[in-house]
Amino acid sequence: MYEKITDDNPYETPMMIYPAVHYMMGGIWVDYNLMTTIPGCYALGEANFSDHGANRLGASALMQGLADGYFVLPYTIGDYLSNDIRTGTIPTDSKEFDEAEKNAKERIDKLINNNGTKSVDYFHKKLGKIMWNKCGMSRNEKGLKEAITEIQALRKEFWQNVKVSGSANEFNQELEKAGRVADFMELGELICKDALERKESCGGHFREEYQTAEGEAQRDDKKFAYVAAWEYQGEPSKAKLHKEDLKFENIELKQRSYK
Amino acid sequence: MNLTLKIWRQKGPEDRGSMQSYPISDVSPDMSFLEMLDVLNNQLIEKGEDPVAFDNDCREGICGMCSLYISGEAHGPSVETTTCQLHMRSFKDGDTVYIEPFRAKGFPVIKDLVVDRSAFDRIIQAGGYVSVNTSGNTQDANSLPVPKADADKAFDAATCIGCGACVATCKNGSAMLFVSAKVSQLALLPQGKVERKERVLNMVEQMDKEGFGNCTNTGACEAECPKGISLENIARMNREYLSASISSEH
Numbered sequence: 001m002y003e004k005i006t007d008d009n010p011y012e013t014p015m016m017i018y019p020a021v022h023y024m025m026g027g028i029w030v031d032y033n034l035m036t037t038i039p040g041c042y043a044l045g046e047a048n049f050s051d052h053g054a055n056r057l058g059a060s061a062l063m064q065g066l067a068d069g070y071f072v073l074p075y076t077i078g079d080y081l082s083n084d085i086r087t088g089t090i091p092t093d094s095k096e097f098d099e100a101e102k103n104a105k106e107r108i109d110k111l112i113n114n115n116g117t118k119s120v121d122y123f124h125k126k127l128g129k130i131m132w133n134k135c136g137m138s139r140n141e142k143g144l145k146e147a148i149t150e151i152q153a154l155r156k157e158f159w160q161n162v163k164v165s166g167s168a169n170e171f172n173q174e175l176e177k178a179g180r181v182a183d184f185m186e187l188g189e190l191i192c193k194d195a196l197e198r199k200e201s202c203g204g205h206f207r208e209e210y211q212t213a214e215g216e217a218q219r220d221d222k223k224f225a226y227v228a229a230w231e232y233q234g235e236p237s238k239a240k241l242h243k244e245d246l247k248f249e250n251i252e253l254k255q256r257s258y259k
Numbered sequence: 260m261n262l263t264l265k266i267w268r269q270k271g272p273e274d275r276g277s278m279q280s281y282p283i284s285d286v287s288p289d290m291s292f293l294e295m296l297d298v299l300n301n302q303l304i305e306k307g308e309d310p311v312a313f314d315n316d317c318r319e320g321i322c323g324m325c326s327l328y329i330s331g332e333a334h335g336p337s338v339e340t341t342t343c344q345l346h347m348r349s350f351k352d353g354d355t356v357y358i359e360p361f362r363a364k365g366f367p368v369i370k371d372l373v374v375d376r377s378a379f380d381r382i383i384q385a386g387g388y389v390s391v392n393t394s395g396n397t398q399d400a401n402s403l404p405v406p407k408a409d410a411d412k413a414f415d416a417a418t419c420i421g422c423g424a425c426v427a428t429c430k431n432g433s434a435m436l437f438v439s440a441k442v443s444q445l446a447l448l449p450q451g452k453v454e455r456k457e458r459v460l461n462m463v464e465q466m467d468k469e470g471f472g473n474c475t476n477t478g479a480c481e482a483e484c485p486k487g488i489s490l491e492n493i494a495r496m497n498r499e500y501l502s503a504s505i506s507s508e509h
Binding site for chain 1: 309319348393
């Protein structure tokens with residue numbers, strides 16, 4: 001695979017490598033049955049936080065998807081569905097449905113009709129650079145605060161100036177991308193906010209201000225041994241923090257040493 | 260490098276479609292083929308034109324989404340390479356490159372270079388699974404001895420990523436290489452024993468329903484397959500099919 005990309009034979013030429021930020025870690029909060037806070041809405045695999053918490057190493061996402069799909073959900077969803085057996089078809093002529101449909105349509109129409117000057121990829125790349133530089137492998141307070149401000153400005157610019165070609169009622173990859181980037185604009189800010197709140201280094205989250213003399217992660221289990229679950233309140237800056245304390249009964253929390 | 264790209268454009272399934280010519284300059288040999296298309300698309304968007312629609316996902320050769328027929332070869336000129344792994348050093352300055360979708364009766368075109376490959380999903384749903392107990396009484400896989408030769412062949416068959424290059428390149432539009440890879444993978448392993456007979460009969464039945472053609476042992480599929488899936492799988496599936504037809508109560 002390396003040879004296909006670089007045209008260098010790794011058996012003859014030393015491989016060029018560099019460290020990179022990991023993919024998305026953490027996810028939607030779910031209970032032990034993999035149900036979210038919305039009754040009947042289940043989140044599996046990489047989308048939830050269940051098997052790995054806020055750390056998800058390479059190939060773990062695949063494992064999480066398989067484990068949740070094969071070993072957990074078949075035995076938990078039946079319980080919920082059993083209460084639904086006599087429900088029948090759910091009508092769509094309700095106020096809630098109409099409002100949800102209206103919101104979705106408005107969002108799509110806004111993206112299609114905006115006719116700005118910058119493509120979706122332009123915003124995606126800009127957001128990516130902010131996250132890579134200021135909320136990447138190594139984070140600090142100054143950078144995170146700057147990132148939050150920059151993302152808020154970029155999000156405003158996105159909704160004012162994004163250009164999505166094509167129409168809404170056809171196969172439209174630009175529209176698909178636009179919807180995703182719109183979500184990333186909110187998630188990105190939330191990730192930075194969470195990183196700012198967690199004043200310790202732990203797992204994939206490394207804060208330069210909290211490291212040992214040898215440059216290893218310095219945890220603060222007294223103050224931060226909890227799962228940070230953020231409740232959606234509209235703007236990412238308004239998200240409400242719920243702390244789920246992590247209680248270890250049979251093992252003692254230790255610090256890993258690479259020495 | 261400066262190239263001329265001749266790309267198939269089709270507004271929708273009912274549109275007649277046509278080849279359009281797009282010159283592109285300053286292509287770096289280190290760029291991947293899809294990166295080049297991204298650059299072209301950005302230029303088109305700037306000009307207010309419709310970008311070229313094409314499928315892709317992992318961009319590292321494992322998901323099976325990318326599916327471009329490049330200058331008459333599925334996934335382009337490199338051997339055992341997916342479209343997303345193809346890099347522009349495989350082309351020369353001044354080249355004309357034809358880019359088309361994976362055309363086949365079983366793969367209707369959705370738009371431009373994107374085809375509908377849900378036929379493959381329906382074939383898998385028809386039988387590409389095994390019944391296994393996962394409720395806590397799961398048997399340790401290591402406790403079931405499997406002949407090494409069988410395990411090796413099953414693994415090789417399992418590397419099929421379901422991209423459909425075999426169908427695209429086959430003059431009959433046959434899906435035999437794909438279906439036989441999936442049937443073989445499961446027929447060779449003890450876990451696949453329970454549904455072994457129904458599996459091959461049901462999957463072949465679905466394959467036929469989807470409108471794929473028949474196999475005339477040409478072998479273009481094996482030559483173009485980005486994972487090097489062997490023609491032997493087709494032979495094995497033929498044996499499985501014959502044996503199941505005679506002995507099952509289907």
